[in-house]
Amino acid sequence: AQSVTQPDIHITVSEGASLELRCNYSYGATPYLFWYVQSPGQGLQLLLKYFSGDTLVQGIKGFEAEFKRSQSSFNLRKPSVHWSDAAEYFCAVGDSGAGSYQLTFGKGTKLSVIP
Amino acid sequence: NAGVTQTPKFQVLKTGQSMTLQCAQDMNHEYMSWYRQDPGMGLRLIHYSVGAGITDQGEVPNGYNVSRSTTEDFPLRLLSAAPSQTSVYFCASSYSILNTGELFFGEGSRLTVL
Numbered sequence: 001a002q003s004v005t006q007p008d009i010h011i012t013v014s015e016g017a018s019l020e021l022r023c024n025y026s027y028g029a030t031p032y033l034f035w036y037v038q039s040p041g042q043g044l045q046l047l048l049k050y051f052s053g054d055t056l057v058q059g060i061k062g063f064e065a066e067f068k069r070s071q072s073s074f075n076l077r078k079p080s081v082h083w084s085d086a087a088e089y090f091c092a093v094g095d096s097g098a099g100s101y102q103l104t105f106g107k108g109t110k111l112s113v114i115p
Numbered sequence: 116n117a118g119v120t121q122t123p124k125f126q127v128l129k130t131g132q133s134m135t136l137q138c139a140q141d142m143n144h145e146y147m148s149w150y151r152q153d154p155g156m157g158l159r160l161i162h163y164s165v166g167a168g169i170t171d172q173g174e175v176p177n178g179y180n181v182s183r184s185t186t187e188d189f190p191l192r193l194l195s196a197a198p199s200q201t202s203v204y205f206c207a208s209s210y211s212i213l214n215t216g217e218l219f220f221g222e223g224s225r226l227t228v229l
Contacts, residue, residue, distance in 0.1 A: 009155070032216045043119070043205055043220030044158075051216070090157060094216045102173060103218065105150075107157040 002027040002093045004106035012112040013081050021076040021109050023091030032094035033074040034103065035065055039087045047089075050074065061085070086113045117141050121206050121221035128196045128228045136191040136224050138206030144219070146209040147189040151175065151202040152223075158205065164189055196228045 003026040013019055025031055032051055036044040048059025055067040065076045074091060091106040122137045140147065148163035150173075160173030164183040178200060180192040189208075193200060203225050207218040 034216060036218075041222075043207075043222050044218070045220070046217050049216055102160055102163070103216065104160075105158040107155060 002031065002095060002104050004091050004093050004104055006089075006091055006106035006109050008109045009107070010110045010112070012114060014114045015083050016080050019076075019078045019081045019085070019111070021089050021091075021111070023074045023076065023106060024072050025074060025091070025093045026072065027093055027095070030069075033065075033067060034092040034094065035059065035063070035074075035076050036090045036092060036105075037061075037087050038090065038108075044090060047076070081111075081113055083113045083115060086111055119206055119208055119219050119221035121204075121224050123224060124222065125225050126227070128193075128226065130197060130228060132196050133192070133194050134196065134226075135193075136204055136206075136226070138189045138191065138221060139187050140189075140206075140208040140219070141187065142208065142210070142219065143186060144208035144210050145186065146211070147183065148173070148207050148209075148218070149179070149181065149189070149191045150205045150207060152205060153202050161191065161204075193226075196226075198228045200226065201228045202226060 005024045034049045035047040038044045047063050048057050050057050050067045088108045088110045090108045092103045094103045119140045145166045149161040150158040152158050159175045162181040164170045170181050203223045205223050206221045
């Protein structure tokens with residue numbers, strides 16, 4: 001079964017600093033990988049996704065993520081964090097095999113931003 | 116453009132009571148799903164549907180029923196609520212979960228069972 005690990009429960013960064021959120025997955029074949037963001041009291045919104053091709057993917061709000069098959073990782077990065085980026089971030093993996101209709105989510109990383 | 120609409124946003128139940136969480140989407144998405152979110156647990160899939168008349172269980176289906184009579188609606192029923200079902204529930208839909216994987220989420224329904 002597929003699984004996702006987000007090692008960091010809570011990260012605090014200063015505004016303007018760079019950010020990297022870690023995500024490791026377990027899956028037998030090439031996975032579909034996603035990062036979602038959840039602002040307080042809201043549902044989740046897709047930031048970016050990887051299906052195939054270029055391993056560095058760009059998303060909304062200036063975020064990017066890099067798929068590294070050798071490390072089973074899909075880390076999320078942003079060069080300069082804004083106060084509005086404070087939220088909870090979820091990594092998810094989908095089954096690229098036929099007939100699967102489930103995304104498995106990690107437990108999330110809460111990001112706090114210090115002005 | 117409403118997207119995914121969930122009602123109610125807040126609900127308090129007593130143990131043993133029943134209720135239905137409503138979910139409607141206006142994007143003509145075939146795929147719809149229900150997740151529950153608990154602190155430190157992330158999101159866990161309860162049930163999903165790939166089209167009208169078709170439903171299946173996710174990771175944590177016990178205590179919940181679903182049906183899909185139309186493309187637009189996917190209600191989640193709690194037949195006999197238990198305190199362990201206290202959670203925030205999210206409905207999500209997708210144009211094509213297999214091809215795009217992108218889920219569109221509602222704003223959530225916070226349920227407390229006393």
